[in-house]
Amino acid sequence: MADSYHHGNLRQALIDAGIRIINGNGEESLSLRKAAAACNVSHAAPYAHFKDKNELLDAMKKSVTDSFTAELENAVKGAGSADEALIAMGRTYISFFSRNPDYFMFLFGKQNISAHLQMNKENKDDYPPFLLLRKYYEKHLKENGIKLSTKEQEIELIKTWAIVHGMASLACMKGVATSFDWNEPDERLIT
Amino acid sequence: MADSYHHGNLRQALIDAGIRIINGNGEESLSLRKAAAACNVSHAAPYAHFKDKNELLDAMKKSVTDSFTAELENAVKGAGSADEALIAMGRTYISFFSRNPDYFMFLFGKQNISAHLQMNKENKDDYPPFLLLRKYYEKHLKENGIKLSTKEQEIELIKTWAIVHGMASLACMKGVATSFDWNEPDERLIT
DNA sequence: ACCTCAAACTTGACACTGTCAAGATTGAGT
DNA sequence: ACTCAATCTTGACAGTGTCAAGTTTGAGGT
Numbered sequence: 001m002a003d004s005y006h007h008g009n010l011r012q013a014l015i016d017a018g019i020r021i022i023n024g025n026g027e028e029s030l031s032l033r034k035a036a037a038a039c040n041v042s043h044a045a046p047y048a049h050f051k052d053k054n055e056l057l058d059a060m061k062k063s064v065t066d067s068f069t070a071e072l073e074n075a076v077k078g079a080g081s082a083d084e085a086l087i088a089m090g091r092t093y094i095s096f097f098s099r100n101p102d103y104f105m106f107l108f109g110k111q112n113i114s115a116h117l118q119m120n121k122e123n124k125d126d127y128p129p130f131l132l133l134r135k136y137y138e139k140h141l142k143e144n145g146i147k148l149s150t151k152e153q154e155i156e157l158i159k160t161w162a163i164v165h166g167m168a169s170l171a172c173m174k175g176v177a178t179s180f181d182w183n184e185p186d187e188r189l190i191t
Numbered sequence: 192m193a194d195s196y197h198h199g200n201l202r203q204a205l206i207d208a209g210i211r212i213i214n215g216n217g218e219e220s221l222s223l224r225k226a227a228a229a230c231n232v233s234h235a236a237p238y239a240h241f242k243d244k245n246e247l248l249d250a251m252k253k254s255v256t257d258s259f260t261a262e263l264e265n266a267v268k269g270a271g272s273a274d275e276a277l278i279a280m281g282r283t284y285i286s287f288f289s290r291n292p293d294y295f296m297f298l299f300g301k302q303n304i305s306a307h308l309q310m311n312k313e314n315k316d317d318y319p320p321f322l323l324l325r326k327y328y329e330k331h332l333k334e335n336g337i338k339l340s341t342k343e344q345e346i347e348l349i350k351t352w353a354i355v356h357g358m359a360s361l362a363c364m365k366g367v368a369t370s371f372d373w374n375e376p377d378e379r380l381i382t
Numbered sequence: 383a384c385c386t387c388a389a390a391c392t393t394g395a396c397a398c399t400g401t402c403a404a405g406a407t408t409g410a411g412t
Numbered sequence: 413a414c415t416c417a418a419t420c421t422t423g424a425c426a427g428t429g430t431c432a433a434g435t436t437t438g439a440g441g442t
Contacts, residue, residue, distance in 0.1 A: 386440090387438105392436085402424085403423090408418085412414085
C-alpha cells in the first residue's frame with residue numbers, strides 16, 4: 001500500500017484525484033499538474049495514460065455518470081409500479097445533483113456532452129440514464145394501457161426528461177433554489 | 192472612427208470583442224489578452240476597466256442577457272392573450288438558445304448565475320426573463336379565473352420555467368436534439 | 383541468470399495565460 | 413500652463429497544457 005503506484009494504477013488514481021479536486025471548487029480548479037501532484041507523480045506523467053487534458057476530463061465524466069446511473073438504478077429497485085419507478089427516478093435525478101451541484105456543472109456545463117456519452121457513439125439513446133427513463137416510460141405506457149405514436153412517445157419522453165433536467169439545473173443555480181423545496185414536488189410530471 | 196479608442200470606449204469594445212470571440216468557439220477560447228489584442232490595446236489595458244477576468248465575463252453575460260430579454264419582450268408584444276404570450280415566450284426561449292448554443296453554455300454553464308443576475312441582488316426574482324414569465328403567468332391566472340395559493344403559484348412558475356429551460360438545455364447538447372423538432376411542441380406546457 | 387524492449391515515468395523546455403507593479407500618456411478642470 | 417486622476421504600456425512572475433528527449437522498470441524470451 002505504501003506506494004502501490006510509481007508503477008501501479010495511476011490512471012484510476014488520476015481520475016479519482018481529479019474528481020476530488022473538482023468537488024467543491026468546480027472544474028476550473030483542476031489542472032493536470034495538480035492531479036499529477038496529488039498522485040505523487042511528475043507533471044507530464046498523465047500523458048502516459050491520457051492524450052489530452054480533455055481525455056482525463058472525459059474519463060472523469062464517465063466515472064461520475066456511472067455513479068449517477070447506479071444511484072438511479074438503485075432508486076428504481078424499490079418501486080412497485082412503473083409509475084412509482086418514474087417518480088423515484090425524478091426525485092433521485094434532482095436529489096443527486098442538488099447534493100452534488102459541482103457534478104451537474106461538470107457533466108452538462110460544457111458543450112460536449114456527446115464526448116462522455118459513450119466515447120464512440122453519438123446519440124442520446126446511448127446515454128445510460130436516458131435508457132433507464134425510456135425503459136420505465138414504456139413500461140408505464142403498457143401498465144396503463146396508453147397508446148402513442150412513436151413520434152408522440154419521443155416527444156413525451158424528452159418533455160419528461162426536460163422537466164426533471166431543467167429542475168435539476170435550476171436547483172443547482174445559486175440564488176434560484178433557495179425558496180423552493182426540491183424534495184417535495186414532481187408528482188404530476190408524468191404526462 | 193479611425194481610432195475612437197486609444198482613449199475612447201474601450202470597456203464596451205472589450206465586451207463586444209469578448210462576445211465575438213466566444214461565439215462559435217465557446218467560453219474557453221476567450222483570454223483577456225486576446226480580447227485586448229482585438230481592441231489594439233496592450234495586454235494589461237483591460238485592468239483599467241475590469242478588476243478581474245470574471246468581471247469582464249459578468250459584463251458580457253449581462254450584455255447577452257439584455258439581448259435575450261429584449262427578444263423575449265418583443266415576442267410577447269404580438270400576443271393577444273396571456274396564454275399566447277406564454278407560449279411565445281417558451282418558443283422564443285428555446286429558439287434563442289437553439290440559435291446560439293454558445294450563449295446558453297456561457298450564461299448557465301458556470302455555477303455563478305447569480306453573479307450576472309443583477310450584480311448586487313441575489314435572487315431569481317431580479318432576473319429579467321423570470322420577471323417577464325411571472326408577469327404573464329399571473330395575467331394568465333387572472334384571465335382564466337384560476338386561484339392558487341402563493342406557494343402553489345411559485346411551484347407552477349418554477350415548473351414552467353424548468354420545462355422550457357430544460358428543453359433549451361437539451362436542445363443545446365450535441366447529439367441529443369437531432370431527432371427532435373424544437374420549434375413544434377410546447378403547446379401544453381401551461382400547468 | 384542475462385538481455386531486450388516497450389510501457390511508464392522524469393526532466394526540461396516552450397508558448398500562453400491571469401495578474402500585478404511601475405512607469406508613461408493624456409485630457410479635463412483649475 | 414499646471415495638476416492630477418484616469419487610462420494605457422512595459423516588464424515581470426507564477427501557473428498552465430503540451431511536447432521532445434532521456435531514464436527507469438518489470439515482464440518474456442533466450
